[in-house]
Amino acid sequence: MSLYWAIQWRRNEGLGALFLVLAGFLILYAILFPGILSIGGAGRFVQNWFPMALVAVAQAVIMLTGGIDLSIGAMVGLGSVVAATSMGGAFGIAGGTAATLGMGAAVGAAVGVIVSIGRYPAIIVTLATSFIIGGAALLILPRPGGAIPPELSEFLAGDHPTAVLMLILLILGWKLYQATPLGMGLVAGGDNPIGAYRSGVATRTARIFAYALSGLLTACAGLYVAAQTGSGDPVIGQPFTLAAIAAAVLGGVSFLGGQGTLRGALAGSLLMSVLINVMFFMNLPPVAQYVVQGLIIVITVALPQLKRMLRRIA
């Protein structure tokens, strides 16, 4: 048990700066908008953050396998569209939710099979599937429409701490998944594919499951966004592709696979969410967040190299 905590503690290394910056921003936010300190205010804050947290974790899962997912934004759109068109069917809310989540997992698994069995680079496969997924969303709903039953919107995005509960479930679920052979194989296969394979890890299966899980989480984010707005929108997900990468990178998840933590990805997405909120309240145009995201990514990823260059000069 003491070994467990020692390892957990060591995995926080390198995240210290992020946690400090995040704490600073949260305190600043609480000073600027004291409303967040009430239970209702905190609940709404988590609701704003929740879709971003989901896509950040989805991207982190793929990056842990050593890949990258460029189809997250398209999948959020497809998830929102499927949710908004299937809830009115014979099976109601439960059927619509199952359809959305099942679609996400199935599409994710299909992408996983192409990447894992076909051994094609994830970047080009997910770029191609992003267009297929985006096209499918446009076929289902050419323009924003459909409907989410008000009671579901109220349950997910109303005055209940549902998002907080789901976040806790997500963290617990990830801990459990990491205790299974497939969950361990995901990280091991990303860290050292050949070594893991030779030690008997089912790296291919683990990777396919990782893509399915990622698709499920992303479709879930689409469902949540649809519940927030009350309808489906095929292109609502576009900003999420880069935001997910930015959050994961901020959270210390490596592009090379095998390095990174869920807590890092969550902290990264929380920081992004706080930044976007602050910019919104400062009355900056919404597109300014694109500029900030781009700069954040470049600076975060370039930081180690910049440090090395500075050390060489000094």
Place this chain on the structure above:
Amino acid sequence: MRFRLAMTDTTRAALPYGLIVLLWVVAGAVLPGFAKPGHIRYMIELAAVIGLVGIGQTLVVIGGGIDLSVAATITVAAIVMPLVSFAPDTTGIGAIVLTLAVAGGIGAINGIGIGYLGLPPLIMTLATATTLQGLLVIIAGGSAVTVNNPLLVWLGSARIIGIPVDILVWAAIAALCLAWLHGTRTGATVFALGTNPLASRLSGVAERRVTLMLYAVSGLTAGCAGLLLLAMNGQGYVGIGDPYLLSSIAAVVLGGTSILGGRGTYAGTIAGAILLVTMTALITVVNASAGWRSIILGCLILGMLPLSGRDQNR
């Protein structure tokens, strides 16, 4: 061995040419007017834009990278051109040179980030694209700009011995690129860099400088494509370049260049561009829905992946 390698590369590049001829013959027999010289000339004009973006994309991909900022750079060129026009410049050459300098500068920024700061190409170019997207909306707003540059107007409409000038411009730049890539020392280092960056650095390739140059060229050719698009369209607006990100990568992959770097030729990309336009024309004849077009393009790239190489170590 070397001969066989060269043969397979030639075959890969020749395949799309064969496909084009086949498609034109079959479509010409089924659809009256499809294979008429006028329609073919029109399709090649459309292919010129993809072909020009494809120059930079091919070079970057052969060098082991990818450029996801080409679409944004095209839009920048189309939006910035009227802004940098100045009165004493009656021919319009000055504005064109300035626009190309801006586009090349964007590429150079990518090159510095990737070559000198060690950022992964995917991240750097994606971040550049996002930043530009935000800046463009802030600078240009939602309004469209009209062309009144005399040289561009001439470029978009004039013909020399029956051949549109834009096709001639493409042919000239393409010839230049092919001669440079396959006939010079620096061209050979691009292949070396894409095959094994470490080995090429150890054998004296100026890795950083070549990388910087590749991305600068990519920005430059995307700028050329943006100007050509503006000349053909008569109008520029935010989002005008968006379709060309996937098209340029698709043309590269269709042309038999390995997405993993180190192998390929621009001659294949030329055919890839024409093939892509032909397919799009056929899809439009059958069904004009944007969703289907997106799905078929995505499937096309997935379908061509077996030609484009696998991840060896996984």
